[in-house]
Amino acid sequence: MAEAHSAVAFSFAITHEGVHVNYDREVLHVIWHSGVRSWRRNLRRFVNNVRCGVFPASLSSLALTVGGYNAMYLTRDTYNHGVDLSFGFIDLLKKHVKLEEPAKGVVCCTVSAFAVWFGAFMFMKYSLRILYVYKGWMYEERGRGRKLSISTKLWILAVKLLTHFTRPMLYSYQGSLPRLPLPALKDTMSRYLRSVRPLMDDENYTRMEGLVKDFQKGIGKKLQRYLLLKSWWSANYVTDWWEEFVYLRGRSPIMVNSNFYGTDAILLHPTHLQSARAANVTHAAFLFRRLVDNQQLQPIMAQGLVPLCSYQYERTFNTTRIPGIQTDKIVHFSDSTHIVVYHAGRFFKMPCYYKGQLLNPMELQMQFEHILADESVPDKGEANLGALTAGERKPWAEARNKFFNKGINYASLETIEKAAFVVVLEEDEYDYSPDDPTQLDRFGRAMLHGKGYDRWYDKSFNVIVMRNGRIGFNGEHSWADAAIMSHLWEYVLTEDLISIGADAPIMGHMWEYIMGEDFFEFGYKEDGNCNGEVTCNLPLPTRLKWELNQECQIAIDTSFRVAEALLNDVDLRLYMHTAYGKGFMKSCRLSPDAYVQMALQLAYYRDAGKFNLTYEASMTRLFREGRTETVRPCTIESSAWVKAMENKSVSNEERAKLLQIACGQHQKGYQDAMCGMGIDRHLFCLYVISKYLEVDSPFLNEVLSEPWRLSTSQTPHGQTSKMDLSKNPKCISAGGGFGPVADDGYGVSYIIAGEDTLFFHVSSKKSSPVTDSKSFARQIERALSDMRNLFQSLAKK
Structure with missing residues (x-):
């Protein structure tokens, strides 16, 4: 009844005694703060987008240009001396502006100044893009006694001159990054043949040379022309197809086959309190989200000069993978103030903001303790519900459309999918001992797949907190590559360790952030609890409710059996x-x-x-919307x-x-x-085009099946x-x-x-x-x- 009462914030009734108005001041207060927060986010996002759009110029340079032009022109009119920086353009504009002086002069000066500034900005932006096309710096050896070439030295000087005066934001360089270049067909064929030479005997290699020759002289030319057109038209000729065909169109389970995991700092154990560790990690993750939303996170720079593409950060939070019959889709929600917590077979919606403010770690710890103290039992089928996301994709899509399209089930599922992320409070303990290396094996398995039902594998990431305070994560792969997730993890752990006087490396940007904040910044009291005090009347977590009929439970059990067989084979x-x-x-x-x-x-x-x-993943984030390429x-x-x-x-x-x-x-x-x-993304895209054109290539069929x-x-x-x-x-x-x-x-x-x-x-x-x-x-x-x-x-x- 408490939930129902809170849902009615405002009502009125007309009786013979007059109009009676009833309202819940607390709920209206929450609604007000939610609206204010939304407007602030939208305004901040607009301003940041403008600032990123004009990089490497700045809004302050525009103001200085406009002010300087007006000052010099008006000074010339007043004292009959000075220089007309517009070379007569302002006087020409005056003939067409029907205003009185001095407004006419100010408007014409402002327009002229903006035109000059805009021209300079476009010149700087495209000059920077041209400079970033140069990759000679990467092939030059560095270190003591190594000298850079003259061309690289001049390139470094030019890049520094263009970027020195403006502090970049997270997405500042996006407009300056070059497109991913399309390799020449003959170059890819040559590199491919060289890569497979040690894998083939003379007879098979001669056969492969024949297939390559036929492809290069035949259908390959046509496929290359279509791919060249795509490379001109799209920001990145690989990324959209890679995301769709490698990840989203896959119908097999994403657990084990696609999702990846990360682990804790194993030599340090800052607290054994599950709720405290979960609270610090959750708080740090939301701070990282704030940095991404406000674009205050510094872009990663190769050699301190060349930016890596940052577009993948946008979908880190509030993101889920939605199953489809033939293909899945990635859905990103603009904002979320809650997380979903899974514990002992039950799902909880846990608010992390109160009156527009993020709860501090101690307040979040109290929320987690409330969940841990809840002794209610799971609804029928609820404990294994997550297995739907672990099994085959088509049955999950069919079950979602049939059993979760309305009512309580729809509302609860929407709560999970709109959550910032999922936190799993495990009932098991895992640790590290140098005398028993199998403990790490068990910990890794818990992070990779868990029990096959106790993760929501479709979410962008699940934070997993063991009963003894050890942490890890399970990440869905389609929305981004591992480097993004690992950045957050490292950052959070770093902060935690400094605060407890540790002496450290962590793994990679999102996980990097979480780990850093958790260890170095927030820390824990001597008794293992989070620092800070409860400063508000906390909004309590609420159980998600489900109505899972017999047919739905059969679907859940079927997916669980698929997941169980898969994880038992790992x-x-x-x-x-x-x-x-x-x-x-x-x-x-x-x-x-x-x-x-x-x-x-x-x-x-x-x-x-x-x-x-052999496959080794490398990144192509030196280019716009770049993801990965294969090294052989x-x-x-x-x-x-x-x-x-x-x-x-x-x-x-x-x-x-x-x-x-x-x-x-x-x-x-x-x-x-x-x-x-590289070799493989080029061949992959040629293969996709061949399928669209419904043409058969023996060479591509063999290469893509290896x-x-x-x-x-x-x-x-x-x-x-x-x-x-x-x-x-x-x-x-x-x-x-x-x-x-x-x-x-x-x-x-x-x-x-x-x-x-x-x-x-x-x-x-x-x-x-x-x-x-x-x-x-x-x-x-x-x-x-x-x-x-x-x-x-x-x-x-």
């Missing part, structure tokens, strides 16, 4: 390598990422007895080095030389991918300025991971966590007779050891 191993890390790799004058990739090549060859197609670490050079390591007759000197060549080739491949000269039996990705970290790894070496996150891409392959995510630590998340399927995650982790350990011994043996000579 073989996950988290390997923490502490023998050495980035510091030793750099002392060998090798790229740490290339070094690790070569170790994975050696480990896989030893594990499988052969080479296989299995190269002619890497296979030559691996074979040399397995050949006892090859000297260590020769092995080291081959390793340096292999790392150099890998680094070039990574640079090419970042610069829009399985990635070794799929790898490095977890980004250090994206915020709050984390100083040299000062805080104990703040180590184990990073995050993902499920295997191929049924008979491995998924390997790794994080180079500081100077002396590496983490590897190795996933595979138990049902595969040719994979074993624990065995592969041991092969990684052996490969890293052999590589260190290789360089140490040379140093002794």
